[in-house]
Amino acid sequence: MDLSNLKPAKGSVKKAKRIGRGQGSTRGGTSTKGHKGAQSRTGYSRKVGFEGGQMPIQRRLPKRGFKNPHRVEYTALNLAKLQEISEKYGLSQINPEILHAHKLIGKTELVKVLGQGALKSGLEIKAHAFSASAIAAIEAAGGKAETV
Numbered sequence: 001m002d003l004s005n006l007k008p009a010k011g012s013v014k015k016a017k018r019i020g021r022g023q024g025s026t027r028g029g030t031s032t033k034g035h036k037g038a039q040s041r042t043g044y045s046r047k048v049g050f051e052g053g054q055m056p057i058q059r060r061l062p063k064r065g066f067k068n069p070h071r072v073e074y075t076a077l078n079l080a081k082l083q084e085i086s087e088k089y090g091l092s093q094i095n096p097e098i099l100h101a102h103k104l105i106g107k108t109e110l111v112k113v114l115g116q117g118a119l120k121s122g123l124e125i126k127a128h129a130f131s132a133s134a135i136a137a138i139e140a141a142g143g144k145a146e147t148v
Helices: 079-089 096-101 132-140
Strands: 074-078 110-114 124-127 144-147
Touching: 074 079, 079 110, 079 132, 096 110, 110 124, 110 132, 132 144
Parallel strands: 074 110, 124 144
Antiparallel strands: none
16 A cells, blocks of 8 residues: 555545636536526625615614623622531531532632621621621631622
8 A cells, every 4th residue: 555546435525616716516506506696706705684685683673671790790609508507518618719629610600698698607708799788797607708
């Protein structure tokens, strides 16, 4: 075996149909593009949302509401969930890095601690935000709430 007798595996190479090479090829003339119109022209590319001249849906529907560009999205964690996490992994400190290490939040997610549930032990909790009831409950249990 040498370079002169190498060839692709049977069925792996498909010969392309030559379009627009005269009438004898059976694909000459309009070259499978039909007669006239934008789609038969070179350089044509359909615009996203184009509906053939009909008023597109994004223009037919009215604009609604307001999307605040400065909104900060938090992942909410209740005190009951934090107590469950501390018992499961034997933690006395909880912070976003630990939560990410245990795959409970994403790497860039912001955490807000909410006050639903109760803490049995004093935990040192670091998060991006706390509700007032969460801070009161953490301090009442002998823990510490620290904003990152």
